[in-house]
Amino acid sequence: MQHAQWIRGAWILLLLLGLGLAAPVAKAVPSFARQTGMACEACHTVFPELTHFGRVFKANAFTLDNLKQVRDIDATKQELLSLATLPPLAAMVQVSQTWLNSPLPDGTGGPGKSQTSTVGFPQQISLFYAGKVAPHVGAMIQLTYGNDSGTIGIDNTDLRYANSVVLEHERSLIYGVSVNNNPTVQDLWNSTPAWGYPYASTNAGVSPLAGTEIDGGLAQDVAGISAYVMWNEALYGELGVYRSAKQGAANPITGAAGPLDGTTSNVISGVAPYGRVAYEYQWGRHNLEVGVYGANFKLLPGGGSVGTPAALSGPVNEFRDVAEDFQYQFVGDEHLFSLAGTRIHESMRLAASFAAGAVTNPSDDLTTIRVTGTYYYHRKLGAAITHFSTTGSVDSGLYPAGPAPGVITSANGSPDTKGWIAELNYLPWLNTKLSLQYTTYTQFNGGDNNYDGFGRNASANGSTYLLLWLTF
Amino acid sequence: MKRRLVSLSGTMVLGLGLGLAHADDIDAAARIAAQRVAVGTCATCHGPQGHSLSPKFPVLAGQHAKYLVAQLQAFKAQTRGDPDALGYMWGMAAPLNEELMTSLADYYSRQTPIAGPTGGAALITRGKDIYQNGDSAAGIPPCGGCHGAAAAGTDDFPRLAGQHVQYVMKQLRSFQNNMRNVAVMHGVARGLQLNDMEAVATYLQALGP
Numbered sequence: 001m002q003h004a005q006w007i008r009g010a011w012i013l014l015l016l017l018g019l020g021l022a023a024p025v026a027k028a029v030p031s032f033a034r035q036t037g038m039a040c041e042a043c044h045t046v047f048p049e050l051t052h053f054g055r056v057f058k059a060n061a062f063t064l065d066n067l068k069q070v071r072d073i074d075a076t077k078q079e080l081l082s083l084a085t086l087p088p089l090a091a092m093v094q095v096s097q098t099w100l101n102s103p104l105p106d107g108t109g110g111p112g113k114s115q116t117s118t119v120g121f122p123q124q125i126s127l128f129y130a131g132k133v134a135p136h137v138g139a140m141i142q143l144t145y146g147n148d149s150g151t152i153g154i155d156n157t158d159l160r161y162a163n164s165v166v167l168e169h170e171r172s173l174i175y176g177v178s179v180n181n182n183p184t185v186q187d188l189w190n191s192t193p194a195w196g197y198p199y200a201s202t203n204a205g206v207s208p209l210a211g212t213e214i215d216g217g218l219a220q221d222v223a224g225i226s227a228y229v230m231w232n233e234a235l236y237g238e239l240g241v242y243r244s245a246k247q248g249a250a251n252p253i254t255g256a257a258g259p260l261d262g263t264t265s266n267v268i269s270g271v272a273p274y275g276r277v278a279y280e281y282q283w284g285r286h287n288l289e290v291g292v293y294g295a296n297f298k299l300l301p302g303g304g305s306v307g308t309p310a311a312l313s314g315p316v317n318e319f320r321d322v323a324e325d326f327q328y329q330f331v332g333d334e335h336l337f338s339l340a341g342t343r344i345h346e347s348m349r350l351a352a353s354f355a356a357g358a359v360t361n362p363s364d365d366l367t368t369i370r371v372t373g374t375y376y377y378h379r380k381l382g383a384a385i386t387h388f389s390t391t392g393s394v395d396s397g398l399y400p401a402g403p404a405p406g407v408i409t410s411a412n413g414s415p416d417t418k419g420w421i422a423e424l425n426y427l428p429w430l431n432t433k434l435s436l437q438y439t440t441y442t443q444f445n446g447g448d449n450n451y452d453g454f455g456r457n458a459s460a461n462g463s464t465y466l467l468l469w470l471t472f
Numbered sequence: 473m474k475r476r477l478v479s480l481s482g483t484m485v486l487g488l489g490l491g492l493a494h495a496d497d498i499d500a501a502a503r504i505a506a507q508r509v510a511v512g513t514c515a516t517c518h519g520p521q522g523h524s525l526s527p528k529f530p531v532l533a534g535q536h537a538k539y540l541v542a543q544l545q546a547f548k549a550q551t552r553g554d555p556d557a558l559g560y561m562w563g564m565a566a567p568l569n570e571e572l573m574t575s576l577a578d579y580y581s582r583q584t585p586i587a588g589p590t591g592g593a594a595l596i597t598r599g600k601d602i603y604q605n606g607d608s609a610a611g612i613p614p615c616g617g618c619h620g621a622a623a624a625g626t627d628d629f630p631r632l633a634g635q636h637v638q639y640v641m642k643q644l645r646s647f648q649n650n651m652r653n654v655a656v657m658h659g660v661a662r663g664l665q666l667n668d669m670e671a672v673a674t675y676l677q678a679l680g681p
Contacts (some may be wrong), residue, residue: 036563036564037562037563037564037566038559038560038562038563038564039558039559039560041559042559042560042563052516053516053517056516060512064513065567066563066564066566066567164512166507166508166511166512170507170511170515170520170521171511171520172511172512172515174512232520233515233516282525282526283525284525284526284527285526285527285528331526331528332528333528333642
């Protein structure tokens, strides 16, 4: 009985959290350099962190170009076509080695242990189309092979239209629309989840149970459209909505890509609103951004199968994410420093899961805080340190204990996870990064010692990660 | 386009501004197009009306049009080789045609220059002395001989008044090591010590129009 309850809890948990927690994170795209003729340093401090110029380039839909174009115009000189003679393609390879602090229990339930180290060769390979598509339209489309899935799939994608006008007193106003598949992937600062630190991390470690939806929980699982304005390259505002756009899901009756029914899990009911306001102030080589962002996702659990039907209607689980963020940058020729942080507060009203007996409380909350400081010397040698913390309501249904050593469990039903990431970086060239990253947990799934009830400590999930990251 | 060497006498020019359209030839449509590019693209680095916020990028407000065109041509021809020219301006200048170069240069030349922040008094005094009188012992001629007593520049020699300290120092070092290959400035900067560079640059930054 206890085992069945655990299985059900784990299943609901997967439904609630989605599969986005292990989603690959940020990238840098050399095709932008090919298109603009400008070096990486124009848009990045060190990839993938954007400079002010990089943010404005993105807001302008990646359309600044200096390549020879195939053009067409009409009788009024209106541009009908402006297409680069060479497509803005780029690639990325990540090769890694991960050492876990402590081996995992053998999945067979026996006394054996897993290996502690994992080679990722490659951990990830990506192909990008990233650049101008038409005079005011640009795209960043990423296809990724990951060694965890062993397949190629769609990764972060952002299609944009943008234009600008000159206002009184020669202030600029950029306005545009983004169609994308990951809330915050369209954002301009590296303090928000999609492009936030850590820019790369192991996919052979142990991930904690809890994360907010806007923090990658729905990455590549949704489609959003948002309209934005940027005034005077300083004040940014955006409003949009997201709907589910499942990959690999099919209607069981037709076998076609849709419509979705109750056999699909975590489907957004209606549309989920998304909003963002940020202000960036520049002085000298410094700039400081402060902002807020948020979204409200109402998810239909679904997740039924032919044998156990679940209607894609009725009660929903609502996740209201409200977040604040900041980013300070000092961009010198010799020294570069940045400090970025975000605090995401998620209010959960879990009517659907509570009715199904899958959670203990009808409502929970979760708060994630991340603060990262980064330093580079001549864009060659760098170090970064991050403090991360996720805390929230105790809910033994949502964060269940396991019947046997299971690692991704919580003996006390708490999601509380805290720790540090320290990283050293060396870039012999601007598009080649060698990183050594150490992650340590002071608390994991609600405990520091014996968090799983079977003697595993939070520190056992720490890891050392060596990464070679090539973009070309 | 031929390049011509530069001399202190001013008979040769830093730039390549031959056959330029005169500012009076710039029509309204070209002015509007230049303003749009300046506000929408150039201002991201060079600031509103050419008053750059970051000292990495030069102040362009009030800079001479002919000098600006010469630099844009040098970027486009990839003959100006200091690091930021390669990293930023080779790409930015690549699609510019003569008309846009001329109208952009005209736009910035019409903006009102202002004085930058004031530095230490001792540095300014030393910088003023070098700027006005040179340092004969070190083989440094007075800068004002070409750039003007008030550092307002001429068609062929850039305005330096109000320019960022760090930008001026970076250019002087680029002249020194020939990354920015201008013979006359290589000769001038060759004997400049770092503290003297800083002094001259600090003096210049605080100068108003």
